[in-house]
Amino acid sequence: MVEGLLQPLNIFLLGLGGGFLIPLLYRLSKRLPAVAFWAALAGIAVISGACLWRLLGGADAFEIQTAGTAPPLAISLRLGLAEGFFAFCVNLAALLGALHLWRRLRDSYTFLLLYLILVMGINGMIMTRDLFNLFVFLEIVSIATYGLFGLGQTRASLAGAFKYIMATVLASSFFLLGTVLLYHVTGTLSIDEMLARRDLIAGPVGTTALVLVLACLVIELKPFPANGWGLDVYETAPAGVAALVSVGVSAGVFFALFKLMPLFAPHLTLVAVSAAVTFLFSNLIGLRQTNVQRMLGCSSIAQMALLVLALALLLRHGEDEALPLIVGGLFFNHLFAKAGLFWLAGAVQRQRIRDWNVLSAGAPFILVFCSLLVAIAGLPPFPGFWAKWELVLRLAEHGGYAWIAVVLFGSLLEAAYLFQWFGRAAKAGRRETGGRVPPWDLFPAAACVALLTIGGVVASWVAGAASAWLHAPLFAGAALLMAEGLPGRAKCLSMLLVVFAAGAWMVQGIGGINGLFAVLLLSGGLVIAAAGLYRSDARLGYYPLMAVLLLSNVALLRASTSLEFFFAWEIITLASTFMLALSTAARGVMLQFLLFSLASAFLLLTGLAIARAVIGTTDLSAFLAAGPVAAPAFVLIALGCMVKIGVIGVHVWLPAAYAKADDDFSAMLSAVVGKVAVFGLFMAAYQAARSDAGLELARAVGWIGMLTTVVAAFLALQQADMKRMLAYSSLSQTGYIITAVALMSHLGWVTALYLVANHLLVKGILFLAAAAVIERTGLKRLEACGGLARRMPLTFAVAIVALVSMSGLPPLAGFGGKWLLLSAMVDRGWYGPLALGVLATLVGLLYMVRFGHAVFLGPLKPEHAELREAPAALLVPQFVLVAGILLLSFFPKLLMDPVSAAIDPQFASTLVWQGMSLELIYAYWNPARAMAGAVGLALLGAVLLWIFYRISRRPSRSGSPTGFFSYYRPLLAPVLASHAERFWGAVSVAVGGAAGTARRVYTGNGQTYALQVLAYVLVLYFFVVAVPMLGGG
Structure with missing residues (x-):
């Protein structure tokens, strides 16, 4: 019936x-x-x-x-x-x-x-x-x-x-x-x-x-x-x-x-x-x-x-x-x-x-x-x-x-x-x-x-990507969304607990380089996310998105197929975009951030599709046997990762996004989210090297990395906004990592991983220190600060540790990383990038000195006489990150040994450089000649610039470091006028103009529309009937 x-x-x-x-x-x-x-x-x-x-x-x-x-x-x-x-x-x-x-x-x-x-x-x-x-x-x-x-x-x-x-x-x-x-x-x-x-x-x-x-x-x-x-x-x-x-x-x-x-x-x-x-x-x-x-x-x-x-x-x-x-x-x-x-x-x-x-x-x-x-x-x-x-x-x-x-x-x-x-x-x-x-x-x-x-779940099952761990970030976000009625700090604690529990479950079974990245990004992400406790406001939607973001990082590193990898990549993009949208100041740059992120994703997608067409599978491990025929795929994957990193030329989205995001989220973007693209670039380079594909492009990538380092350093030196300076600084330091990856050697990759760890720790500290300064003073401009070391001594101390480590000065971790990089470039005969590296070291020292002096030294402003130290919720994560820097500096083998073994277990024991195994390199730890030379040249350049400034300055001009930087900024501005911004602005105008021209066919007149319909039929008839006849004739 x-x-x-x-x-x-x-x-x-x-x-x-x-x-x-x-x-x-x-x-x-x-x-x-x-x-x-x-x-x-x-x-x-x-x-x-x-x-x-x-x-x-x-x-x-x-x-x-x-x-x-x-x-x-x-x-x-x-x-x-x-x-x-x-x-x-x-x-x-x-x-x-x-x-x-x-x-x-x-x-x-x-x-x-x-x-x-x-x-x-x-x-x-x-x-x-x-x-x-x-x-x-x-x-x-x-x-x-x-x-x-x-x-x-x-x-x-x-x-x-x-x-x-x-x-x-x-x-x-x-x-x-x-x-x-x-x-x-x-x-x-x-x-x-x-x-x-x-x-x-x-x-x-x-x-x-x-x-x-x-x-x-x-x-x-x-x-x-x-x-x-x-x-x-x-x-x-x-x-x-x-x-x-x-x-x-x-x-x-x-x-x-x-x-x-x-x-x-x-x-x-x-x-x-x-x-x-x-x-x-x-x-x-x-x-x-x-x-x-x-x-x-x-x-x-x-x-x-x-x-x-x-x-x-x-x-x-x-x-x-x-x-x-x-x-x-x-x-x-x-x-x-x-x-x-x-x-x-x-x-x-x-x-x-x-x-x-x-x-x-x-x-x-x-x-x-x-x-x-x-x-x-x-x-x-x-x-x-x-x-x-x-x-x-x-x-x-x-x-x-x-x-x-x-x-x-x-x-x-x-x-x-x-x-x-x-x-x-x-x-x-x-x-x-x-x-x-x-x-x-x-x-x-x-x-x-x-x-x-529901349709998405069914489609993922049909596509063969319905694993619980792959969708765990979304489940965690949905669960936290149900707790949006809780107070702000309670939501932050709930997020940390959920991410810790789910992340610990998801990390299990991840080995090799993926496992090291997963532990690094999960632990670093949790530490930096804990800084969110300094805010008591509701931040609707922020903590569910943060959980999705952090767990998607782990999901990407656990991916075994290109589909799983790309799914997690896109989820990270979306979570980052909507977290930017939650900030009133960052909504204006959200679209630019998203479009460049999608462009990088589409380059990545095309590369993964070509690789699948070549090798016949989406299994990432099979990429190692792809061979030279897969070179276009690796090139597109590398390009996608570099767009996401923001290398010079496609960097226009990065400084605004980092500067205008919520202060604690800026730290997350720089220290953690940016490492996802670095991992993608690393894996593309590793697989290309193992499959003998695209090795000739390594030098070009190395040049791109060093040019990014130098130009971003100069741009950082010009900034008056502390967060924009740190944003360009972050990009500049990432350029070193790109160059290390481009060396296409085991030592280069070990160096890259070491630099990644140091970058995460340093940038986490500096952006959180900036957040503390902004929280207490309400100021972002460097010139408006000064003398804060007297009122915020703990923040000053952790910032100095981070600046020293980033600069490459001994005895902290940055020293070892840059020594390995510069020495490896000498070993490969990359003298051009090496020269740029020395120049970048000089400029880096200048903007680091400027940051430290402008914010913490000099005379204290009268309105800041009663400032208090940063909130404990901001200081504690910085102390943890400082502990990481010290551990990495004085016990480097804790990271170097597992890194060298993870890169390629069958070659780990035979990894030899300059007659020494990697273990012996750090056992001897005698990098004086390479690094001292680079730092010495940088300091010499700085002294010469200071002498020239003192000789040529007018008597009325201040002889302070502030005057020094004010003197050189106008000289650098014409050289560093951002052609990239102009280029992408012109592209935007051209696309908008093309759209305006195309829509002129719509007159609003019904008779015209009817004629267009008839014309379309005639054109269709022409291509179906007349063109084959002409061809046959």
């Missing part, structure tokens, strides 16, 4: 029956149409869900033939796995959409009827196996959509609806004409029969028929540039109706295209090119949108184009088995993420982006909003991430690097305008406020987030 009711045909009975019944019930009672509507709509969703469940359990596809006979005398319907998945998703979205639109729908039973008919029509487009019946359902959907546009009740909405009618009527006419011609050449309207007889579709008539049918379906999906009518509708229609058109109607059209795609097999490349152009230009145009719904319309068109692009390319390469994860994942992701964003736009009721203010909408709204943005951008843990990963891998297997560039560049553009929207909406201090969104209005979008989360 129940099984008989849960048949696909009953979907149409409920749709048609409900449509006829609603007007009759209205005559009996005005409340009854609502009951019938919800019963019918819920019934449609339940039936499709039940059928899908049975299909997943192994049942045969539902084949339905009406009128008791076979086609063409009967309507043929089919509900297989693909149809069931699409239908159930659309029906579920329609159910949530009706909740969102309910205040409008309930005003008139006509709208209830139209909504129900529209949903039924989409189901018909998905299930029908008859071409003429597909036309009928297409017309039913169009008519119902036209009627629902009436919910707008504005002139702009009615004008947009009229343009929509003009374009879709043209498209339907093409489809009908194409159907007639196909019937003429094949003698059937059954899609299955037509596919079996597709050899008959030839000659001018058959080709024209295919072009007309293809043109209709592509136009319905709104290709560039013939899509202005669609954008106008998305902008002017009620948000709920725009959402239904975006995800529901488009889903029906896309599935119709999917069914008919075998007919278009000779033209798959043309379909892919059209989709690629639409994907790129729609996202480009999205950059210049100021209206929220129009911007979402650009994204919707781009996402559907990506679906068509993926479908065409996968079918062209015969990758049918990848369709469920890639096409299904992209479809599911777009359906619920885009619908949720449209519904949020409707709930907020702010058309212009600048009028949004999510900070006033409440924490639940912010969580839902951010989750949907992350999902639509194709980032983890949602289905779009897993689908894009698999798509890029499949394209790399077939050498489709141009297609990969299109997918990733378009995705970067989309992320740019979506997160630009978030950044503008999160800015505080504006007069326009949004107010809290009622829970009922938020529910449909929140349900979408829940569905996307």
Whole structure:
């Protein structure tokens, strides 16, 4: 009985029956149409869900033939796995959409009827196996959509609806004409029969028929540039109706295209090119949108184009088995993420982006909003991430690097305008406020987030990355999110306990270099995170994100496949981005940070995809046997890591992010988060060396490292803001690590690990010391401080230890690290980088002296006479880090021995340099000649600069160190004017200009849009018919 009711045909009975019944019930009672509507709509969703469940359990596809006979005398319907998945998703979205639109729908039973008919029509487009019946359902959907546009009740909405009618009527006419011609050449309207007889579709008539049918379906999906009518509708229609058109109607059209795609097999490349152009230009145009719904319309068109692009390319390469994860994942992701964003736009009721203010909408709204943005951008843990990963891998297997560039560049553009929207909406201090969104209005979008989360879990399982430890950071963050009602310090303690417990579990089983990095980053991260106890404010969202960040570091180091590695990399990026967004001062730089991070991630993704195509597996250990053929992969991986590190040229995001982040988070960014990219670079270099790939590029990387060290040191010397100085200093010191990695030798790598440990300890101390100074004085400018050693002696002491260690002066750890590096460069004959290293040592000494003198020495300002020492919560982590420096300085073998053994166990015992094993090097510990020479030259340069300054200064000028630095800064400024900032600024302006030029095709004139549709069909016909004829001629 129940099984008989849960048949696909009953979907149409409920749709048609409900449509006829609603007007009759209205005559009996005005409340009854609502009951019938919800019963019918819920019934449609339940039936499709039940059928899908049975299909997943192994049942045969539902084949339905009406009128008791076979086609063409009967309507043929089919509900297989693909149809069931699409239908159930659309029906579920329609159910949530009706909740969102309910205040409008309930005003008139006509709208209830139209909504129900529209949903039924989409189901018909998905299930029908008859071409003429597909036309009928297409017309039913169009008519119902036209009627629902009436919910707008504005002139702009009615004008947009009229343009929509003009374009879709043209498209339907093409489809009908194409159907007639196909019937003429094949003698059937059954899609299955037509596919079996597709050899008959030839000659001018058959080709024209295919072009007309293809043109209709592509136009319905709104290709560039013939899509202005669609954008106008998305902008002017009620948000709920725009959402239904975006995800529901488009889903029906896309599935119709999917069914008919075998007919278009000779033209798959043309379909892919059209989709690629639409994907790129729609996202480009999205950059210049100021209206929220129009911007979402650009994204919707781009996402559907990506679906068509993926479908065409996968079918062209015969990758049918990848369709469920890639096409299904992209479809599911777009359906619920885009619908949720449209519904949020409707709930907020702010058309212009600048009028949004999510900070006033409440924490639940912010969580839902951010989750949907992350999902639509194709980032983890949602289905779009897993689908894009698999798509890029499949394209790399077939050498489709141009297609990969299109997918990733378009995705970067989309992320740019979506997160630009978030950044503008999160800015505080504006007069326009949004107010809290009622829970009922938020529910449909929140349900979408829940569905996307479930979909992400399923997609990760299909992709083979559903390990509990990989998702543990997200589970920990979600658990801490439930404790957001606790006091600030209680939340910080809870975070530390959760990270310690989960991190200790995750670290188990990690060996080698990965294990050393994991212990170093986890322990260092916990120590620095503990400094958060100095703040008692709530810091909503900060501690859950901190847990996600710290545990994702460990997950990345535990990864055994490239997919696990990339997943953790992206989670680290997202956690860092949103932690920046929590700081009012850093929101302005959040977008720049994210875009460079995504660019580095996409370079990494391309490299990993090429490596997988070469070696045939995503197992990271197999990369060691890749050979020289994998050199491009290692180059791209190294480039991605260097962009994330922020080497000179792509460093523009780093100083602002470090300087404007919360003070304790700046320490985390510099000391811990930056080491993730260093680890990636190290592993790329190690695997390249072991597989004899890309060794000739090592010198270039070494030069990049040393140039970064020198230029960043000069830039640090110029800074007046203490945190910006420390940011450039951090980058400068990281340049040493890059050079050590580039040495491509065991000694170089041991040195790199030693420098990594020293950098973490030093930068953790200095940024926390800066946080202490800012906490007590409220000042960031160096010139505004001075003499604080008298009031903050403990902070002064730990800062001096860190400065001495960073400078490379004996006897602390930095001395040993730089000695090893400079000596190794001499051994390799790298005299050019060596000279830069000496110069960097000189400049480094200057800015370190400047920092120490400006902040702690000199006269104490009168307003600071009553300052207290830094809070214990800031001092204790610094003491722990100082203890680490002392341990590393006086007992270096505690680190060096396990490092040398971990790099390559089979060579550890035979690692010899200058006639001594590594153990003997530190046993003798006699680095006087190399390091003393470098430090001596640096000190000599500093003395000469001081003498020149004293001779040339005017009598009125102060002879203090402050005057010394003030004298040289103007001389250095012209040399160090940041060309990188100008270059990237010019790139931004150029992309914005291109977006402005591209959107000029949208005039708002309906006749122009109709002509563009006709022109698109003619161009399509030209490429399908005329170009092959010319080629044949």
